[in-house]
Amino acid sequence: MKGYLKAHTHFFLPSEQMAEYLDLPEKTSYSALPPAGDSNQVLPLPDSALTLFYVGGIGAHYKLNAFIDAARSIPQIRVNLVTRKKQWDEAIASYPTFQSPQIHPYHLNANELDDLYAQSHIGVLAVEPSDYRRFAVPLKLFEYLSRGRPILVTEGTEAARIVSSFNAGWVVPYTAEAIAATLRRLQGNRAEVQAKAANAVSAAKVNTWADRARTVADTLTGKSK
Incomplete structure (x- = not known):
């Protein structure tokens, strides 16, 4: 240095x-x-029940407990969750509630995600805030945007600042109650999801x-x- x-x-x-x-x-x-993200990767939103998509780690540095608890409280939504099998097995051993009808785990490589992106409406970065996340910028943030997916992200993070700057998602406190309230609202307001998705597409074009x-x-x- x-x-x-x-x-x-x-x-x-x-x-x-x-x-x-x-x-x-x-x-x-x-x-x-x-x-950044790749160009010309935008996918249309599906005509299906509200589906959220998370790609990444689960564990000490990627705590999703509040998000999972929120999703579990809403029977009509679906969460497609891609992570390593070892991390998933460790997560459900520590938190058996991760196994629920709303949560669908997958163990896939980066080049195997197209179908799940096509099924999704919203990308998820609703992890527990930390000092690291005050400056870290997840690669998946721009991958979500490049697919035209707005993002649900926790406040107090650099990812939240970026999402807010493009109005391309929802910044929420890291509590199950706050996240669940947002998800319930979006269930009945697809126009809001579509508007945020349009902003995600605009953001993708310049990133x-x-x-x-x-x-x-x-x-x-x-x-x-």
Whole structure:
């Protein structure tokens, strides 16, 4: 790190908030460069019962308990949950309530998710907030957007800030009651889901990997100044 600082290197960080945790010197040059999504991946919303989609880990750093409890309280919704089998087995051993009619676990690779995306209305990032999540930017955030899926995300996270900036989802407290109230409202208001999905599509158009490459080029050549 000292060598990079001495060379006056420009740092690309997942978010500007990460600079606080790196304790960079005051005059350090840095900017945000979050992940992105692929272009031309948008899928239409399905005509089915409200279906939510979560892809990622489950466990100490990916606590979904409040979201799962909320989903379990609403019989008419469906949650497609993709995670590693080992993590799923450990989760249900610790929290047997994860096994419920609303929760459908899958153990798939990244290139096997198209059908589940096509079945879904909303992507889920409703994990327990933490210091790490104050600056972390999940890759799945932009993958959800690239498929035209609005996002349910917990407040107090960098992911929530990004979703709010595009009005492409719902920012909720990390409580089962708050999440359940939002899900019940959306069950009876598909127009709201469609409007947020349209915003997700708009966000996806300006958050592709090509956009990120242009940002890097413009920053390093001084065009962004």
